Amino acid sequence: MCSTSCPLTEDPAAFVWYKNREFLYEDWSPWYQELVSSEEAVRYSCAIKGYEDLRAPEVSVDFVSPNCYSVTYEKGKMCSHQLKSVDEPCSVTYPRDVRVQLTSERYHVALSCDTSCPVTDPNPAFWWYWDRKLFCCCNSQNITSFNIKANIFSCALKSNEDLYSDETCRDASSCKKVNYVHRRICAPEGSSVDISSVYTYSAGGGTKLWYKKMQNVEENDADLLTVAEGRVEYHDKKNLHTLRLIDLQKNDSGEYIFSLKENYKENEPSQSPHVMLIVTGLKVTMNPSSEVTQGQKVTLTCGTSCPLTESTTYVWYLNGQPLSGPVNQNKHVLLDPVDCQHAGNYSCAVRTPDFISSPEEVLTVKARGKSVTIMNGVKVAVLLLIPPVVFTLYFMMRKKQAASASVKLREKEQAEQVE
Structure with a gap:
């Protein structure tokens, strides 16, 4: 992603991407949209349109695997200060999956936010959510809690909140677990999109609802989406509930929340990430x-x-x-x-x-x-504008000159014969 140290005043701002210092493409999305190469000689950079001279430090992708990917930054300021000097290159390995490991005992719960590969930052920070509410942000990957009443747990890396774990329940017999197939969706304006949630509701009942909230508003300030609106469809099949939005408009962009409710009027606040939909032209x-x-x-x-x-x-x-x-x-x-x-x-x-x-x-x-083409055109145009009478006088003069030359030639031949 191409990030800046301060908010951009232009909305939307255009981002310019470079590959090996040559222009690659320009787009409104800060996210890189092409396949990356792990070849050693390939480097990437970005800039804000209009400020192309102020480019981000180059990065190279060292390797990409199903579990991890590693990136080398030209400047170490993207890494922890304890890892590298800010004036030297540094490499960071990022996980591609995060999950919660839970061990429940009689009086305590042991939690671990496991990543699909080791985190290279020596001081990583983790977001912890208990019953879909933010519990804490701490440096510890492991938490042990006594006399805990929460039943649903999830976690995320603070430096990469888009990488969010699935929910895990302490007590499966009373679990109302909600996980999303995709947490970030980009769809063209005028198209249709499916937003899906995989849920577990062991009690076998409950009302399945979708809400939408705009950015920068309170969590409880969300609109219930109903089929009566005309562009909304609900589809439910084997614990997979899908919200289908038809003929997308720009104002459909926002955060979408799936909820399992025992009471239709119940509105449980949730601080954990949901599904972000962005509608683009x-x-x-x-x-x-x-x-x-x-x-x-x-x-x-x-x-x-x-x-x-x-x-x-x-x-x-x-x-x-x-x-x-x-x-x-x-x-x-x-x-x-x-x-x-x-x-x-x-x-x-x-x-x-x-x-x-x-x-x-x-x-x-x-x-x-x-300019050469224009000059040649002018010459032709001038020639065509010469009146026909000029052509007549020109050919009459040439004919007279030819006749005079012919007479002189005959006189010369006669003089030579006399001699």
Whole structure:
């Protein structure tokens, strides 16, 4: 993710990504949206559009595995000060999974927030949630508590709150556990999206409800989503409950909460993370600009405000007609070198499975040596503007000159014969 040390005043802000110090793409999402390479020579960096000279320190991906990924930062300020000097490179290994290990005894509960690989920071911090309320943030990965009344436990790494563990119950006989299939979803405006929760409700009853709350509001200030709203569907199958939102609009962005309730009017506050939905539009961007000269390199990007899934299929159009070839399926189109035939109106679309299209953007391509072309055109234009009478006088004069030359040639031949 491309992060800044202070809030950005421009909303939305555009982020520029670089690979080996060359422009890669530009987008509104701060999250990197391409497949990363673990090759030693590949380095990545980012900047805010308009401040490209102020780039983030370069990073390289050392390795990616099902459990971990390791990143090397050019500057050690991204790591703990006890790990490396801020002026030297440093490497950090991040887990890809977090889970709670629970051991319940008669008078106490032992908890461990286990990660899928060791955390390299010597002073990691962990968020602990008990009964979906924030219990504490502490440096300890292990907690032992006596006379505890909570039944549902979960945890997260403070430096990576998006990596949140599934809920674990102390007493399975009275467990109302709620876990989400995906906690962060990006979907195009106008499409449909499924938000799913896997639940456990051993009592076999309860009302299954979905709520939506906007950002920066109180937890209890959430709207109940009902089928009567027209764009909302509920689907329930084998402890998998799905909220389907149809024809997404920008104001559908927000946090979505699934709840199992014994009483319809019950409203249990929850401080644990839920599902964040971001609805994005599509926009074609052109780098270095939308007006280029023949022979330059131009990158077209189907931009979004958040990263769509890697399996997203893109379709590109030029003047309303689909582009041909494998380039048509990519998020980016590279025109290198660009030619006059590439000029026109470009748009992109994604399959969701319906096609959601972007507005058209115009690419203007100037011919090389334009000034020479103009001068040649002027010469031709001037020649064509000469009146026909001038052509008549010109050919009559040439005819007279030819006749005079012919007479002189005959006189010379006669003189030579006399001699």
